[in-house]
Amino acid sequence: MFICDKLKEKKPLISFEIFPPKKEFPIDTIYQTIDDLVNINPDFISVTYGAGGSTKDNTVDIASYITEKYNLSALAHLTCLTSTKEDIENTLGALKEKGVKNILALRGDYPQNASPEDFQNPKYYKSSIDLIEHIKQYGDFCVGGACYPEKHPEAKSEEDDLLFLKRKVEAGADFLITQLFFDNEIFYRFMEQTQKYNINVPVLAGILPVLNKNQVEKIVSLTGCKMPEKFLRILSKYEHSPESLAEAGLAYAKEQMIDLLSWGIDGIHLYTMNKPAPTKEIISGLTTIRGFLNTKA
Ligand code: FAD
Numbered sequence: 001m002f003i004c005d006k007l008k009e010k011k012p013l014i015s016f017e018i019f020p021p022k023k024e025f026p027i028d029t030i031y032q033t034i035d036d037l038v039n040i041n042p043d044f045i046s047v048t049y050g051a052g053g054s055t056k057d058n059t060v061d062i063a064s065y066i067t068e069k070y071n072l073s074a075l076a077h078l079t080c081l082t083s084t085k086e087d088i089e090n091t092l093g094a095l096k097e098k099g100v101k102n103i104l105a106l107r108g109d110y111p112q113n114a115s116p117e118d119f120q121n122p123k124y125y126k127s128s129i130d131l132i133e134h135i136k137q138y139g140d141f142c143v144g145g146a147c148y149p150e151k152h153p154e155a156k157s158e159e160d161d162l163l164f165l166k167r168k169v170e171a172g173a174d175f176l177i178t179q180l181f182f183d184n185e186i187f188y189r190f191m192e193q194t195q196k197y198n199i200n201v202p203v204l205a206g207i208l209p210v211l212n213k214n215q216v217e218k219i220v221s222l223t224g225c226k227m228p229e230k231f232l233r234i235l236s237k238y239e240h241s242p243e244s245l246a247e248a249g250l251a252y253a254k255e256q257m258i259d260l261l262s263w264g265i266d267g268i269h270l271y272t273m274n275k276p277a278p279t280k281e282i283i284s285g286l287t288t289i290r291g292f293l294n295t296k297a
Pocket of ligand 1: 079105109110126128147148152
């Protein structure tokens with residue numbers, strides 16, 4: 001099913017993000033994780049494409065597994081920076097043939113030691129906007145795009161980033177998923193700004209339950225997202241007690257989610273890090289709230 005149609009029928013959606021196994025592991029090592037996540041009853045599952053060093057090859061097959069085995073919507077991430085138009089056309093053909101109806105259209109990061117100048121050849125896509133336009137011309141897909149409540153690190157200013165986001169939506173992005181954030185107030189300010197710029201598609205908030213300190217440090221250095229004081233206190237208090245940190249990290253994510261749901265969010269996208277147990281713990285703590293909101297919608 002198209003995620004755009006789900007968003008018209010029911011809000012808030014709850015979605016999970018997984019990544020394919022690294023090259024040295026066979027594809028079926030992810031299937032048990034998916035089985036466990038599906039049992040938690042998400043509205044869709046997204047599958048990353050080459051993020052964090054995982055392979056790009058399996059995204060289509062894993063998204064198709066989710067669609068076929070469970071009749072559940074899958075969102076296949078697709079990056080374009082290092083792909084030619086033919087590569088993308090082939091991937092779109094494979095997704096269509098395998099019944100995957102939703103794509104998160106991304107530019108991707110520049111490879112290490114490369115810069116925008118290395119990608120000036122017209123055979124390359126310049127940004128996610130080119131990819132979104134291509135997919136929309138191809139037809140038959142609901143298309144999502146990424147957005148950045150704390151501004152993309154390459155954007156010169158917040159205003160530039162919002163103007164670019166507006167163009168992304170005008171190019172055909174049907175919904176947006178945010179970069180992860182730890183401070184809801186920053187997200188609410190961002191949403192106010194999107195209204196000013198007439199960016200009116202549904203926005204799903206990306207939430208990462210923090211389970212260990214290395215993970216946070218890596219993510220913060222990659223995304224540049226800010227950590228509020230109360231989150232920093234948790235990190236410093238429990239940094240030498242992994243179990244306590246994980247417990248507090250889950251509670252923090254749950255509190256963020258309750259606040260977002262009360263605010264009236266269109267959806268929450270949980271970065272599961274392929275870990276069903278903590279995902280289950282968070283979601284099962286929201287069962288009544290979720291039921292209440294779905295009945296109200
Ligand atoms: P774009 O939308 O093309 O641009 C990013 C930013 O650059 C814009 O916001 C804008 O500020 C600036 N910019 C770009 N072009 C212009 C221009 N012409 N003029 C002015 N400003 C411009 N990466 C992966 O490799 N695989 C994944 O599966 C993956 N999944 C992700 C999922 C989510 C929800 C998010 C938020 C990110 C994900 N990423 C993934 C990371 C993503 O690839 C990087 O953040 C990348 O740097 C930007 O991708 P984008 O599609 O946002 O790029």
